[in-house]
Amino acid sequence: MVALDGPSGTGKTTVARKLAARLGAGYLDTGAMYRIVTLAVLRAGEDPADSAAVGHRAHGTEFTIGTSPDQPELRLAGEDVAADIRGPEVTRAVSAVSAVPQVRELLVSRQRRIIADVLAETGGIVVEGRDIGTVVAPESPLKVYLTASADVRAARRSGQDSAAGRPSSVEAARESVERRDHLDSTRAASPLRAAEDAVPVDTSELSIDQVIVALSELACRRGLLEGCDAETGAGSGPAEVAR
Template identity: 40%
Template sequence: MAGAAVTEFSSSSTSRGTSVRYTPVPGEEPLRVGRPLVVAIDGPSGSGKSSVSKEVARRLRVAYLDTGAMYRAVTWDCLDRGLDLTDSALVEAAARALDLELSTSADHESVAVRGHDVTAEIREPRISQSVSAVATNLGVRNELIRRQRALIAVHGRRMVVEGRDITTVVARDAEVRLLLTASEEARMRRRGIQLGGTQTAEDLHQQVIERDLKDSTVASFSQAADGVYTVDSSDLDFEETVEAVLAVVHAAVAAPQAGH
């Protein structure tokens, strides 16, 4: 539209990620400007957490953190160095020493380990098949939770954080806590589309259902805890899901003590 104002932003990369500073157009200031706004989103595999969370972060103009990418990065590092994933102490030590650079911008996905860009590699099937062994390592979880909380703090507590135990552990004091879920059928269908139809039904079941069963031994992401809102996206398309999550954000900010 001619004459329309444009929101400007600048970004800078640091060892802790990518910081994005927005200059909003008049009349379109970010929600709770100058105040904390952490949106914690949990959910099972295939529920749409990543894509929805990114878009919600864009619209709220806050940072974005994909905690799952951090576990995948540890997994890639261990496999690349030939470490035995069943050696808990060795894998924990690898996580503590991990040289990781992770973008925290919803507009730019970037993951680097030891200076090597692994953005695409951490999404490969071999990582998906092995990541549960890392994600269920309590020592690894403690280290990555520490890093995740540090990232939330360095961004002034204005961030959408998504993963598996975000509402109950990582950011249990978030201004908004939400569980994004969907039926098994919907989740497997979405994961199949995400992977370009290259996976068999058995592969999808392993990556979605079986992985959730393994990860549920150390993280809670299938049932909403007290004070956590729930959005079921089984019958919603992407835009409808984003709008539903944004509605929860506004409701929670307006009445943070309200029920779900």
């Protein structure tokens, strides 16, 4: 298992999906789970700052999250919400919702069940989020903490929003990522931070392919891959998750 943590704009989702596909492993986007619950709260007309209401809504929310890195299914009450959960309203409210202890307890429990099921079925999984290495799966044999400069993260987020047809600017994106950084790193429940044994990887000046190569080498050296040279991190063919 690979635990991939870090703030928004560091390339976690793209890196996690591509790495999982390369390793032949499952994939889990835990942040999407918090976004789905946030969308449910907003659609119900509830205040994201009302912890009791949010906790109650979370327990009554039925959703599906897939673990395929190629097409990770995201459904709320049967509806495809992959695009909806990335909207500005959800982005503004998700930190408040994810800070509610009942929400975190509920989703962390579900995340652990999903991880166990995928590991039993495929032998490997790449899990991305903000508390994977510290809370969800502290026993993970490889923990990575992605970072990037604020300017780079803002530019990436603005580009992602524009590509998805959402109004955006670099200035607005920077304000958004910095606001979320502050909220996520100062919350009482499972704050955003790197695990003590996490490997930091600064993606500011790296392409996605360069990050994937670096993480694949780390996985090889940790004995998580078959068919690779642990001394060099190089593989002789397609990487496979060691079972």
